[in-house]
Amino acid sequence: NRVCASYKMDGNLSAHFDDRAARISHVMSMERSEDPRIWSSPEGGQEIDIRKQIFCNRSLNMKGILSVGFDMDYTLAQYKADTFESLAYEGTVKKLVYDLGYPSDLLDWSFDWTYMVRGLVLDKKRGNILKMDRHKYVKVAYHGFKEMSKEDKVATYGNTLVRDSFDEPDYALIDTLFSLAEAYLFAQLVEFKDQNPEKIPKGADYARLYKDVRAAVDLCHRDGTLKQMVAKDPKKYINEDNTIVPMLQMLRESGRSTFLVTNSLWDYTNIVMSFLCGAYLDNDITPSRFSWLKYFDVVITGSMKPSFFHEEKRANLFEVEPESGMLLNTDNGTPMAQVGDTSPRITKGLKKSCRIFQGGNVVHLHKLLSIESSSQVLYVGDHIYGDILRSKKVLGWRTMLVVPELEREVKLLWETKDIRKELHLLRSQRDLIEDKIHHLKWSLKLKSGSLDDKVESSQLEELESQREQVRLTHQQTQRECHQKFHAIWGQLMKTGYQNSRFAHQVERFACLYTSQVSNLSLYSPDKYYRPSEEFMPHEFDLFA
Ligand code: U5P
Numbered sequence: 166n167r168v169c170a171s172y173k174m175d176g177n178l179s180a181h182f183d184d185r186a187a188r189i190s191h192v193m194s195m196e197r198s199e200d201p202r203i204w205s206s207p208e209g210g211q212e213i214d215i216r217k218q219i220f221c222n223r224s225l226n227m228k229g230i231l232s233v234g235f236d237m238d239y240t241l242a243q244y245k246a247d248t249f250e251s252l253a254y255e256g257t258v259k260k261l262v263y264d265l266g267y268p269s270d271l272l273d274w275s276f277d278w279t280y281m282v283r284g285l286v287l288d289k290k291r292g293n294i295l296k297m298d299r300h301k302y303v304k305v306a307y308h309g310f311k312e313m314s315k316e317d318k319v320a321t322y323g324n325t326l327v328r329d330s331f332d333e334p335d336y337a338l339i340d341t342l343f344s345l346a347e348a349y350l351f352a353q354l355v356e357f358k359d360q361n362p363e364k365i366p367k368g369a370d371y372a373r374l375y376k377d378v379r380a381a382v383d384l385c386h387r388d389g390t391l392k393q394m395v396a397k398d399p400k401k402y403i404n405e406d407n408t409i410v411p412m413l414q415m416l417r418e419s420g421r422s423t424f425l426v427t428n429s430l431w432d433y434t435n436i437v438m439s440f441l442c443g444a445y446l447d448n449d450i451t452p453s454r455f456s457w458l459k460y461f462d463v464v465i466t467g468s469m470k471p472s473f474f475h476e477e478k479r480a481n482l483f484e485v486e487p488e489s490g491m492l493l494n495t496d497n498g499t500p501m502a503q504v505g506d507t508s509p510r511i512t513k514g515l516k517k518s519c520r521i522f523q524g525g526n527v528v529h530l531h532k533l534l535s536i537e538s539s540s541q542v543l544y545v546g547d548h549i550y551g552d553i554l555r556s557k558k559v560l561g562w563r564t565m566l567v568v569p570e571l572e573r574e575v576k577l578l579w580e581t582k583d584i585r586k587e588l589h590l591l592r593s594q595r596d597l598i599e600d601k602i603h604h605l606k607w608s609l610k611l612k613s614g615s616l617d618d619k620v621e622s623s624q625l626e627e628l629e630s631q632r633e634q635v636r637l638t639h640q641q642t643q644r645e646c647h648q649k650f651h652a653i654w655g656q657l658m659k660t661g662y663q664n665s666r667f668a669h670q671v672e673r674f675a676c677l678y679t680s681q682v683s684n685l686s687l688y689s690p691d692k693y694y695r696p697s698e699e700f701m702p703h704e705f706d707l708f709a
Pocket residue numbers: 236237238239343382383386387426427428429430470
């Protein structure tokens with residue numbers, strides 16, 4: 166039974182229920198197993214590794230969802246950063262040197278794919294890379310690869326609440342995994358320009374370096390540099406995932422339609438999807454041509470998201486002939502055939518009448534799927550701006566964000582729980598000592614000249630030295646904890662004690678979020694996802 170399957174990796178980090186509220190309501194009937202990380206309920210049932218959990222920001226009753234759609238790249242297809250992003254990096258460097266006049270020194274550079282993380286912001290004008298909290302307070306700042314001093318950071322980005330918007334055009338958001346290579350190359354070029362200004366194309370400022378890198382990366386994606394290599398050996402660049410097909414099958418068997426909306430074009434989409442679904446088709450090792458289409462009702466390629474989500478976007482919709490890749494005109498103005506109306510040209514040889522298109526907009530898609538209300542659609546993507554923000558905010562689709570980094574983040578949260586408790590304790594201790602110091606200072610002021618002064622002064626000295634001690638221990642413990650997540654940028658979803666800007670966006674725009682798209686198959690297709698109870702600072706958490 167797919168839904169109730171016990172799913173545990175390494176037997177660790179398991180939890181029975183997908184949110185704290187549910188866990189609490191069942192807590193009385195549950196027993197703790199020997200491993201405190203595993204909850205086992207007397208009635209048995211599903212155990213889900215917390216790294217595979219679907220987390221809920223906003224209630225979502227799957228019963229109301231009639232159609233589930235997917236983005237492809239970095240959602241269904243997880244690229245291997247070490248090979249795929251390195252390929253993008255090398256292709257970009259070549260374009261910078263051979264097409265854009267950068268010196269051949271760049272050809273000797275190498276790429277550390279673990280250095281950059283999502284959620285960072287590039288300050289194009291100043292050559293800085295920033296991590297900020299949800300209030301846009303810049304907490305970590307590097308100029309190229311050099312950490313900025315606290316003074317520089319405050320002088321540049323301020324410490325008041327009136328702040329820059331940190332958006333385009335002066336800033337670039339690293340919010341897709343596709344951007345890690347370009348962010349790294351930008352930092353390398355900033356450092357290179359500082360050390361060898363004469364070697365950089367004449368008059369190029371930091372912003373121009375960014376522009377060149379962005380253009381070169383984009384070209385690698387469009388001119389075949391990357392896609393030809395992936396097509397030759399998909400296994401080298403894409404993670405195999407035998408859980409995708411069962412997840413799609415489960416959704417379809419539950420009566421929902423499924424669709425794919427990707428910015429990739431048909432030829433590439435077919436290669437990637439055949440690879441992902443191929444080995445499991447009809448128990449045949451050799452994937453049958455286009456058989457993956459049977460898992461979808463509609464496939465839209467070259468969709469130009471995010472503008473695809475604008476109902477008023479004027480974009481021609483072409484039907485794609487799968488064998489030849491030829492584009493056929495559709496009659497945009499007249500009512501379009503809906504799924505189920507078989508078009509012989511397209512469905513020839515296919516078991517299910519999936520139709521393939523290029524372009525168009527969301528209105529076309531709704532018509533094809535007979536969607537009456539946007540809230541009947543759940544769309545799963547990896548890109549907050551490209552996939553999630555507009556589809557939810559402008560259109561009203563329900564959304565699920567795939568955050569592959571979450572698996573590691575959740576695991577580390579567990580492993581660092583003692584150190585994080587200690588941090589909170591140290592923080593409270595520090596506050597307590599500060600309060601005592603203030604009181605003592607006041608009483609000294611009031612009673613100045615009295616006999617007690619000497620005693621109180623030495624008490625004050627003692628408290629001040631305690632405060633310094635606690636401050637240093639807190640600082641050191643905080644650094645230690647930060648580095649366990651990432652040596653430079655720390656925890657993805659936190660910046661100090663606040664949620665990071667990235668976490669804030671996930672919270673605002675994704676109804677659900679999870680580490681992998683196929684985690685959907687670990688839950689009932691009719692599940693009612695509910696968020697955990699929210700707490701204001703004045704409310705204490707009864708169950709913490
Ligand atoms: N892509 C670009 N330029 C970039 C980054 C990605 O054209 O700078 C392409 C990818 O190669 C992929 C598509 O074909 O955008 C993303 O598709 P999807 O996420 O909508 O599936």
